[in-house]
Amino acid sequence: MNPVELAPTQRPLLSSSEKILCIQNKVGLYQGLERDEEHDCGTVYLTTQRLVYVDQQLPHERSLALNHQAIHRCTLHGGFLYTSAKICLYLKPKPTNGSDRDAQPAEGSGTSGYNRQKGAQGTTLLETTGTTNMYGQARPGSSAGPIEWKCNICDQINRGGIKCTLCGVPHQGNYESTDTCNVAADTRPVNASGAERQPLRCPVCTFDNHESMVRCEMCDTGLSKPDEAAADQTNAAPSESTEYQRLRTQEQANSGRDSNDAISLIKLSFRAGGASAFYATLKGAVDNSAWELIGIDSFGEHTVPPAPLQGQQQSAAVAAAGTSAAAANSPLLARERRPTTGGISTIVNTAHETQQARDVTLRSAFSDLDALTAKANEIVSMAEHIATQLNSPAASKLHRKGAAESDEDNAERVDAFRQYLLDLGIDSPVTRDTAGAVFHDELARELCDYLENYVSQCGGTVALVDAYCLYNRAREFSLVYPSDFVQACEKFEALRLPLRLREYPSGLLVLEDASSASDALVISRVGAYIASFGPITASDLAAIEDCALTLAEERLWLCERAGALCRDESVEGVRFYANAFAAAAAAAVGAGRGEGDVQDPLWQYI
Amino acid sequence: MSNTTAVPTPGAFQFPEIYNFPPFFTRQPNESTWQEQRRQWCDLILAYYRHNRLYSLTLAEAITEPPFTNRQIHRSLRVDVLRELVDDLVKQGNASWTGAKNAKDSCLVLWRKPEVWASMIYQWANERGLFNTVLTVFELANGDDTAGQEFHNLDSVTLRRALDVLQSQGKAQLFVGTSDDDMGVKLFA
Numbered sequence: 141m142n143p144v145e146l147a148p149t150q151r152p153l154l155s156s157s158e159k160i161l162c163i164q165n166k167v168g169l170y171q172g173l174e175r176d177e178e179h180d181c182g183t184v185y186l187t188t189q190r191l192v193y194v195d196q197q198l199p200h201e202r203s204l205a206l207n208h209q210a211i212h213r214c215t216l217h218g219g220f221l222y223t224s225a226k227i228c229l230y231l232k233p234k235p236t237n238g239s240d241r242d243a244q245p246a247e248g249s250g251t252s253g254y255n256r257q258k259g260a261q262g263t264t265l266l267e268t269t270g271t272t273n274m275y276g277q278a279r280p281g282s283s284a285g286p287i288e289w290k291c292n293i294c295d296q297i298n299r300g301g302i303k304c305t306l307c308g309v310p311h312q313g314n315y316e317s318t319d320t321c322n323v324a325a326d327t328r329p330v331n332a333s334g335a336e337r338q339p340l341r342c343p344v345c346t347f348d349n350h351e352s353m354v355r356c357e358m359c360d361t362g363l364s365k366p367d368e369a370a371a372d373q374t375n376a377a378p379s380e381s382t383e384y385q386r387l388r389t390q391e392q393a394n395s396g397r398d399s400n401d402a403i404s405l406i407k408l409s410f411r412a413g414g415a416s417a418f419y420a421t422l423k424g425a426v427d428n429s430a431w432e433l434i435g436i437d438s439f440g441e442h443t444v445p446p447a448p449l450q451g452q453q454q455s456a457a458v459a460a461a462g463t464s465a466a467a468a469n470s471p472l473l474a475r476e477r478r479p480t481t482g483g484i485s486t487i488v489n490t491a492h493e494t495q496q497a498r499d500v501t502l503r504s505a506f507s508d509l510d511a512l513t514a515k516a517n518e519i520v521s522m523a524e525h526i527a528t529q530l531n532s533p534a535a536s537k538l539h540r541k542g543a544a545e546s547d548e549d550n551a552e553r554v555d556a557f558r559q560y561l562l563d564l565g566i567d568s569p570v571t572r573d574t575a576g577a578v579f580h581d582e583l584a585r586e587l588c589d590y591l592e593n594y595v596s597q598c599g600g601t602v603a604l605v606d607a608y609c610l611y612n613r614a615r616e617f618s619l620v621y622p623s624d625f626v627q628a629c630e631k632f633e634a635l636r637l638p639l640r641l642r643e644y645p646s647g648l649l650v651l652e653d654a655s656s657a658s659d660a661l662v663i664s665r666v667g668a669y670i671a672s673f674g675p676i677t678a679s680d681l682a683a684i685e686d687c688a689l690t691l692a693e694e695r696l697w698l699c700e701r702a703g704a705l706c707r708d709e710s711v712e713g714v715r716f717y718a719n720a721f722a723a724a725a726a727a728a729v730g731a732g733r734g735e736g737d738v739q740d741p742l743w744q745y746i
Numbered sequence: 747m748s749n750t751t752a753v754p755t756p757g758a759f760q761f762p763e764i765y766n767f768p769p770f771f772t773r774q775p776n777e778s779t780w781q782e783q784r785r786q787w788c789d790l791i792l793a794y795y796r797h798n799r800l801y802s803l804t805l806a807e808a809i810t811e812p813p814f815t816n817r818q819i820h821r822s823l824r825v826d827v828l829r830e831l832v833d834d835l836v837k838q839g840n841a842s843w844t845g846a847k848n849a850k851d852s853c854l855v856l857w858r859k860p861e862v863w864a865s866m867i868y869q870w871a872n873e874r875g876l877f878n879t880v881l882t883v884f885e886l887a888n889g890d891d892t893a894g895q896e897f898h899n900l901d902s903v904t905l906r907r908a909l910d911v912l913q914s915q916g917k918a919q920l921f922v923g924t925s926d927d928d929m930g931v932k933l934f935a
Contacts, residue, residue, distance in 0.1 A: 675768075700776055706772075707772055707775070708769040708772050708821075710768070710821065717768070717769050719776075721774070721779045722778070722779065725781075725782040725785075728782075728785075
């Protein structure tokens with residue numbers, strides 16, 4: 141098991157896809173068959189990827205984690221009388237590559253108490269958080285501090301460590317903790333240089349040979365690799381991780397058996413119950429993680445291999461019994477029912493797959509939207525390009541009088557196209573968010589850009605309500621308040637924009653093209669209409685000029701105010717005539733006041 | 747066209763061209779236009795009344811009759827507009843409100859000023875040598891002696907006005923007869 145990083149709340153820090161499945165407190169750990177005193181009481185978190193033990197007393201120092209992928213099998217043993225329910229976790233061995241001795245975990249991780257290795261181990265299982273020195277010599281037992289011991293060989297007082305600093309002989313026995321990886325009783329030849337090789341023990345003379353030896357140095361008997369030996373002996377036994385083999389070298393030497401016999405075993409003791417539920421969840425999680433093994437080099441360098449449980453193999457007293465017991469157990473356990481797919485695992489898998497499918501869909505959907513937006517931009521830019529092309533030649537065509545028929549058709553088409561452009565809408569409208577303080581100014585500018593063409597098309601004057609409706613429709617979804625609209629229009633003059641807001645005495649607000657619209661023009665135009673059509677009403681004028689009725693009325697009133705027209709009100713409505721009074725007045729002024737005045741010859745008598 | 751001869755014009759009144767102009771019957775909002783319109787109306791009224799020797803005008807009744815209605819173009823002047831016109835005439839001195847004060851329902855159209863009438867009467871009296879002679883008002887208006895004169899069949903109110911003018915000038919003296927109708931007047935040289 142590996143040391144685990146905890147959050148300040150003393151919960152384990154999870155990776156992104158990791159979820160906590162089950163939590164159980166008052167759980168103790170067992171190394172093999174023996175209690176792990178250091179990890180006696182704590183909370184176990186079952187996540188989708190690993191099993192995390194958070195110690196109760198010293199959570200930050202004593203917490204461990206075990207990957208599901210390292211678990212080969214788990215079993216549940218119910219409690220009985222004084223024994224609490226236990227879950228046994230059988231750990232998978234690391235696949236051997238070449239020789240056992242070679243196999244070192246790429247990321248050696250040791251935990252306090254678990255990383256004790258014999259001196260021969262050298263640099264195995266490093267990267268523990270301070271619990272081992274670079275030679276992989278773990279602090280024995282408790283993390284209370286280095287323990288002083290006296291080397292048997294050279295009587296050197298050592299502090300901590302496994303190997304004697306003077307002679308290199310690994311420390312044997314005298315540890316408080318139960319799980320000494322030692323080999324205490326062993327005096328096998330030490331690989332002082334900390335070579336990573338595990339010595340081959342000769343079955344005849346128990347001499348530790350170099351692992352690459354084929355024949356024993358002393359007695360010249362053939363040496364066989366522990367793998368093969370183990371394979372011979374216990375084929376049914378689950379292969380163990382090589383860490384075990386390394387760490388159990390002594391044992392191998394002692395027992396003469398292969399390290400493969402030893403089965404890594406961790407037991408979780410549920411002192412407060414909850415074992416069955418936990419077991420069910422654990423099984424599911426382990427099965428799920430088994431799915432993920434595919435494609436990953438199992439036990440490879442990707443996963444942190446579980447620290448070997450020195451467990452029963454290490455303790456010399458129980459070594460043989462333990463291994464034998466384990467070996468005995470293993471065939472039994474091997475015949476146990478393998479975890480099947482179904483139940484929780486299926487549900488979890490389905491959920492996982494659904495989520496993945498959803499991710500894929502979302503991604504593709506967004507890409508479609510982007511594609512759509514991108515295309516819309518293209519279309520708009522294309523339309524604008526055509527519009528600019530049309531603007532210059534078409535404008536001249538429209539104004540040319542007596543144009544040929546083809547030109548008229550073109551003019552119509554251009555008008556229609558212009559209408560389409562207007563309908564196309566505005567890209568990136570100005571909003572308060574984008575513009576902020578200069579909102580009204582920016583709005584005014586945008587208004588001008590958009591409405592200038594339209595206003596000139598409509599003869600230079602557009603009622604404000606019409607302009608407002610048109611503009612808002614173009615903006616589509618981010619509409620403008622009427623008050624904002626009016627304020628922006630009032631800024632036209634200040635910003636020297638071509639449009640003007642004008643209020644008529646009747647209260648009508650219009651947008652005018654500052655250059656093209658003038659009263660005199662309107663008056664002359666209306667006078668011409670009357671001259672040709674006779675007295676006209678407001679609706680007549682609206683029909684003639686193709687403008688709004690209010691605007692037509694406004695224009696007539698404008699002419700009347702100027703004295704060009706006079707009105708005739710009747711039940712039929714208001715009709716406007718050319719102002720005959722003015723003509724008569726002019727005539728009267730010219731001729732002097734003639735008729736109507738009492739030219740009395742007797743006046744003189746008064 | 748109205749004529750200015752002393753003889754009552756025979757024939758129908760000749761309306762001016764403006765009379766057939768529909769806007770003529772609508773109060774123009776434009777001030778300058780209205781000024782011109784009002785002027786033409788006043789002229790028309792006076793000319794019409796002079797032509798037809800009409801002296802009094804009752805607004806409500808007059809609206810339905812020419813000159814305030816032009817049947818051919820189906821237009822009529824509105825009462826309030828007429829009232830405004832009469833006010834204008836009063837200001838000119840060519841009309842005076844009669845009837846209840848502030849009611850402004852009827853008026854006297856003085857198409858000839860009372861002063862002019864007074865001078866006419868005085869002239870005639872001078873010609874006939876009727877100074878210092880007592881004459882009845884009735885005789886003055888409808889007597890055979892005044893036949894052919896402008897003021898023959900003059901409206902009594904108007905005649906009264908004219909005589910009042912003479913009296914204020916000191917050229918005549920009015921005195922009440924046995925009844926109101928028998929007012930007498932004595933002209934002095």
